[in-house]
Amino acid sequence: MKTSFTPGRIWNDLDGAPIQAHGGGVLYDHGAYYWFGENKASVTRQRGAVGFNVDAVGVSCYASADLYNWENKGLVLPAVKEPVEHELHTSRIIERPKVVYNALTRKFVMFMHLDTSDYRYARVGIAVSDTPAGAYEYLGSLAPYNSDSRDMTVFRDDDGKAYLLHASEWNATLYIGELSSDYSRTTERFTKNFPQGYREAPAVLKHEGKYYLLTSGCTGWDPNPAEYAVAENILGPWQAMGNPCVGPQSETTFNAQSTFVFPVAGRRGAYIAMFDMWVKEDLGASRYAWLPVQFRGDSLVIEWLDEWDLSFFRQ
Numbered sequence: 001m002k003t004s005f006t007p008g009r010i011w012n013d014l015d016g017a018p019i020q021a022h023g024g025g026v027l028y029d030h031g032a033y034y035w036f037g038e039n040k041a042s043v044t045r046q047r048g049a050v051g052f053n054v055d056a057v058g059v060s061c062y063a064s065a066d067l068y069n070w071e072n073k074g075l076v077l078p079a080v081k082e083p084v085e086h087e088l089h090t091s092r093i094i095e096r097p098k099v100v101y102n103a104l105t106r107k108f109v110m111f112m113h114l115d116t117s118d119y120r121y122a123r124v125g126i127a128v129s130d131t132p133a134g135a136y137e138y139l140g141s142l143a144p145y146n147s148d149s150r151d152m153t154v155f156r157d158d159d160g161k162a163y164l165l166h167a168s169e170w171n172a173t174l175y176i177g178e179l180s181s182d183y184s185r186t187t188e189r190f191t192k193n194f195p196q197g198y199r200e201a202p203a204v205l206k207h208e209g210k211y212y213l214l215t216s217g218c219t220g221w222d223p224n225p226a227e228y229a230v231a232e233n234i235l236g237p238w239q240a241m242g243n244p245c246v247g248p249q250s251e252t253t254f255n256a257q258s259t260f261v262f263p264v265a266g267r268r269g270a271y272i273a274m275f276d277m278w279v280k281e282d283l284g285a286s287r288y289a290w291l292p293v294q295f296r297g298d299s300l301v302i303e304w305l306d307e308w309d310l311s312f313f314r315q
């Protein structure tokens with residue numbers, strides 16, 4: 001059994017197989033954590049200008065009580081073999097799945113970036129389930145505000161309202177919009193943030209009433225400097241604060257890219273930032289770096305640690 005996080009090293013599930021949950025997110029429900037992510041256990045191909053990608057396999061789910069040891073719950077939203085027109089067809093792209101619980105409908109709602117292999121479809125897919133580990137029923141897709149939507153995340157606030165954050169206008173601008181009370185669509189409350197800023201891979205946390213947003217730049221699978229921003233309101237305005245990473249390789253986010261941040265249950269002020277360490281020639285071999293979020297004075301700091309455990313947060 002694992003008793004620590006070892007960022008950058010192969011992370012095996014309880015069956016001894018490397019975890020396939022890239023671009024993922026974590027949901028906490030009734031004493032258990034559920035890690036959803038892209039299953040990329042498929043052949044990586046280079047498709048001209050589009051670059052490297054894999055045929056969609058589907059969304060994986062892993063469950064854990066301690067965050068170190070994960071049980072494979074399988075594909076909770078598998079890619080579809082036919083018809084070829086299906087939005088989840090294996091020839092397409094399913095990325096960055098995130099799940100939030102809706103107390104009104106009592107459904108677990110999954111949002112994800114859906115695309116064709118040329119990344120021109122750029123929509124948000126939605127699936128629902130009565131239980132956290134699925135199976136999820138695919139409902140269809142949205143083009144929020146009639147715009148394109150690529151890297152995305154969903155943030156559920158303390159009051160039960162949820163927000164979709166997505167890179168739009170060919171990644172130039174990050175849109176943030178409130179979801180309807182049943183989380184089935186976006187509402188008219190939305191803002192355009194960091195215009196022409198080219199920020200993607202959004203991940204949000206809320207700490208002591210303030211919202212913090214981690215993003216990466218837009219260089220495909222290649223790493224670049226992270227940035228974070230702070231706001232009093234999730235819809236903005238956001239104040240850019242610079243690179244949260246410190247120490248060696250902070251200019252490449254430690255060769256990683258943000259995907260999600262979540263609070264550790266029962267530990268005030270404890271948040272884990274999840275990053276992907278992409279191996280673009282063999283995407284299924286990409287690794288993970290989970291690192292603690294640190295608050296130093298007014299700054300949010302991410303520092304590389306070769307090994308750490310939850311006792312870090314008691315310091």
Ligand code: GAL
Nearest residue numbers: 051095151200201219220221
């Ligand atoms: C990145 C993005 C990934 C994936 C990749 C494809 O910019 O963050 O999720 O879409 O591009 O090249």
